[in-house]
Amino acid sequence: MPTTPATAKDPEQTEETTDRSAVRTLLRLWPYVRPVRVRLFSAAFVAVLASCVGLVIPLVLKWMVDGPVADRDPAGVWLGALYLLLLGFAEALLFGLRRWLVARPLAGVEAAMRADLYRHLQRLPVAFHDRWASGQLLSRGTTDLMLLRMFLAFPLTFLLVNGVTIVVGVIIMLLQDWSLGLVILGPAIPVMVTCVVFEKRYAKVARRAQDQVGDLTTVVEESVLGIRIIKGFGRHRSQARAFRELSRTLRGTELRKAGLLATIWGVIVTLPEVAIGAALVLGAVQVADGELSAGTLVAFLSTALALRWPVDSIGFLLAMSQEAATATERYFEVMDQEPEEPTAAPATATTAVGDSSGLQFHDVRFRYPDAPKDSPPVLDHIDLHIRPGESMALVGATGSGKTTLTALVPRLHEVTSGRITLDGEDITHMSREELRSKVAVAFEEPTLFSAAVGDNVLMGAEDTAGTAELRRALAVAQADFVYALPQGTDTQVGEQGHSLSGGQRQRLALARAVVGRPRFLVLDDPLSALDVHTEAAVEAALRDVLADTTALIVAHRPSTVLLADRVALLSGGRIAAVGTHHELLRTNAEYAHLMAGTEEAAR
Numbered sequence: 001m002p003t004t005p006a007t008a009k010d011p012e013q014t015e016e017t018t019d020r021s022a023v024r025t026l027l028r029l030w031p032y033v034r035p036v037r038v039r040l041f042s043a044a045f046v047a048v049l050a051s052c053v054g055l056v057i058p059l060v061l062k063w064m065v066d067g068p069v070a071d072r073d074p075a076g077v078w079l080g081a082l083y084l085l086l087l088g089f090a091e092a093l094l095f096g097l098r099r100w101l102v103a104r105p106l107a108g109v110e111a112a113m114r115a116d117l118y119r120h121l122q123r124l125p126v127a128f129h130d131r132w133a134s135g136q137l138l139s140r141g142t143t144d145l146m147l148l149r150m151f152l153a154f155p156l157t158f159l160l161v162n163g164v165t166i167v168v169g170v171i172i173m174l175l176q177d178w179s180l181g182l183v184i185l186g187p188a189i190p191v192m193v194t195c196v197v198f199e200k201r202y203a204k205v206a207r208r209a210q211d212q213v214g215d216l217t218t219v220v221e222e223s224v225l226g227i228r229i230i231k232g233f234g235r236h237r238s239q240a241r242a243f244r245e246l247s248r249t250l251r252g253t254e255l256r257k258a259g260l261l262a263t264i265w266g267v268i269v270t271l272p273e274v275a276i277g278a279a280l281v282l283g284a285v286q287v288a289d290g291e292l293s294a295g296t297l298v299a300f301l302s303t304a305l306a307l308r309w310p311v312d313s314i315g316f317l318l319a320m321s322q323e324a325a326t327a328t329e330r331y332f333e334v335m336d337q338e339p340e341e342p343t344a345a346p347a348t349a350t351t352a353v354g355d356s357s358g359l360q361f362h363d364v365r366f367r368y369p370d371a372p373k374d375s376p377p378v379l380d381h382i383d384l385h386i387r388p389g390e391s392m393a394l395v396g397a398t399g400s401g402k403t404t405l406t407a408l409v410p411r412l413h414e415v416t417s418g419r420i421t422l423d424g425e426d427i428t429h430m431s432r433e434e435l436r437s438k439v440a441v442a443f444e445e446p447t448l449f450s451a452a453v454g455d456n457v458l459m460g461a462e463d464t465a466g467t468a469e470l471r472r473a474l475a476v477a478q479a480d481f482v483y484a485l486p487q488g489t490d491t492q493v494g495e496q497g498h499s500l501s502g503g504q505r506q507r508l509a510l511a512r513a514v515v516g517r518p519r520f521l522v523l524d525d526p527l528s529a530l531d532v533h534t535e536a537a538v539e540a541a542l543r544d545v546l547a548d549t550t551a552l553i554v555a556h557r558p559s560t561v562l563l564a565d566r567v568a569l570l571s572g573g574r575i576a577a578v579g580t581h582h583e584l585l586r587t588n589a590e591y592a593h594l595m596a597g598t599e600e601a602a603r
């Protein structure tokens with residue numbers, strides 16, 4: 001419910017994910033990066049080149065100080081300045097080229113990964129979506145993928161570039177003056193130790209932050225979708241409180257991230273700075289003693305200063321890499337989920353003998369995958385045979401498992417044991433396309449999409465279906481109101497169809513179920529929101545459709561039940577009785593009780 005603070009966590013997420021190596025995780029990105037590898041490597045090469053060009057600048061300075069400046073030769077100084085300008089220009093140009101090289105391919109990588117995620121989500125079983133909060137999925141498809149693109153654009157290249165730059169720079173410094181070089185190298189070990197320690201902690205906090213973004217997204221999404229309930233019950237305050245709490249938690253986590261980053265940054269910036277200071281003093285003494293040329297000291301110090309940015313940035317480059325590793329992990333947590341297999345076991349020769357046509361349940365048992373192990377199954381020993389062309393009503397108390405039973409036919413859930421056959425063929429032996437072209441469904445909660453009314457209905461048919469089919473389906477579902485909408489069947493449905501009344505949505509969902517003239521029709525109480533007169537009209541029209549369709553219809557009202565040839569009573573997870581409405585009224589007390597009160601309407 002939207003009003004409870006959504007602490008919904010996806011069950012797969014664990015706190016103990018820090019043992020994994022960031023590198024190994026990030027390597028999983030390779031298949032996506034592979035197509036753009038040439039560009040990426042050339043970009044890295046260009047960046048290394050640019051960085052090394054930057055390192056030549058101190059050498060030119062040295063030449064200027066020891067040469068033209070010492071000799072008071074203005075022409076030489078101008079020439080040096082020109083060299084410096086050209087070098088600076090080349091460096092800028094190369095970095096620009098790098099940006100140009102990576103921008104487009106990386107946007108492509110992000111788009112490809114997002115498309116894969118979306119496709120995968122569509123193929124994951126309903127049971128998966130029951131378990132995972134939608135906000136978690138949403139944040140993986142947006143924030144996490146953005147983090148990945150940023151990682152591929154910056155840290156991946158610059159960890160390499162800066163590494164090379166630092167190594168080359170240090171070698172240059174050691175060549176200038178090895179004793180000063182060693183002074184500069186002094187802080188290397190403490191800095192590295194800090195990095196390693198910090199990386200571990202940061203990984204943990206980064207994961208927490210990203211999961212919390214997912215939780216927050218869930219609350220936002222639920223509040224938007226549930227805005228009517230929230231307003232209707234005046235729960236906006238408690239909803240806002242839930243949001244504030246989550247967002248405060250997230251803020252705390254982000255601050256902890258910032259704190260960790262500040263520590264590493266402090267160490268990484270301060271220690272080298274101290275070393276540079278020490279080298280400056282030592283170098284100045286050496287120059288005064290005449291042991292070192294002024295130019296060498298200038299070159300040495302400007303090299304050291306040129307390395308400041310590459311060293312300083314390592315802290316946040318590592319942080320970004322950690323976040324990217326976490327994002328990769330979260331991305332593949334979803335991608336690693338088993339999708340519905342397109343076809344199950346190879347089609348064995350089905351023993352289609354005698355009376356096996358129609359829709360048949362053979363000793364079906366079902367338990368929700370996430371239900372406790374020792375709980376009784378929702379459905380047990382279900383044996384039911386709906387003959388070809390017959391329509392069977394399914395009646396039972398609330399929570400008796402009617403919706404669950406109907407969901408098994410289009411394989412939204414898989415039976416725990418037993419089998420369901422269509423004309424003798426096990427549904428698990430059909431491809432999903434085949435199954436879904438044979439079976440059409442309409443649920444009590446009619447879900448519509450943000451698309452034209454007509455397109456919503458035609459979702460239930462082959463792509464070739466046109467206006468004629470649409471008109472027929474709308475007529476069966478008594479959905480003539482469509483023609484009175486501003487743009488008729490082209491009218492856009494608002495998000496989730498909330499611009500329509502419940503009864504209107506139900507009729508569109510029913511039209512969607514019948515538009516493809518399915519051989520088998522499964523309707524989960526599709527007329528519940530209709531007034532008695534509309535229901536009667538729908539039923540009259542539906543009777544024609546049902547004449548040559550095998551149908552299973554969940555029903556509450558006797559008027560709907562009377563549509564069907566026979567009735568099955570579901571009770572305690574089992575089929576308690578099967579017969580005509582009048583037989584059951586006479587012989588079954590529970591059935592009579594369920595139908596009581598509305599009985600008069602049936603006569």
Ligand SMILES: Nc1ncnc2c1ncn2[C@@H]1O[C@H](COP(=O)(O)OP(=O)(O)O)[C@@H](O)[C@H]1O
Nearest residue numbers: 130368378396397398399400401402403404405
């Ligand atoms: N996704 C689910 N996960 C676990 N249990 C569920 C799920 N959906 C329904 N149930 C449980 O299964 C039982 C039957 O529910 P349902 O088939 O919706 O009943 P009906 O449609 O007859 O009212 C209920 O006890 C319900 O709590």
Ligand SMILES: [Mg+2]
Nearest residue numbers: 402403404444
């Ligand atoms: Mg139900």
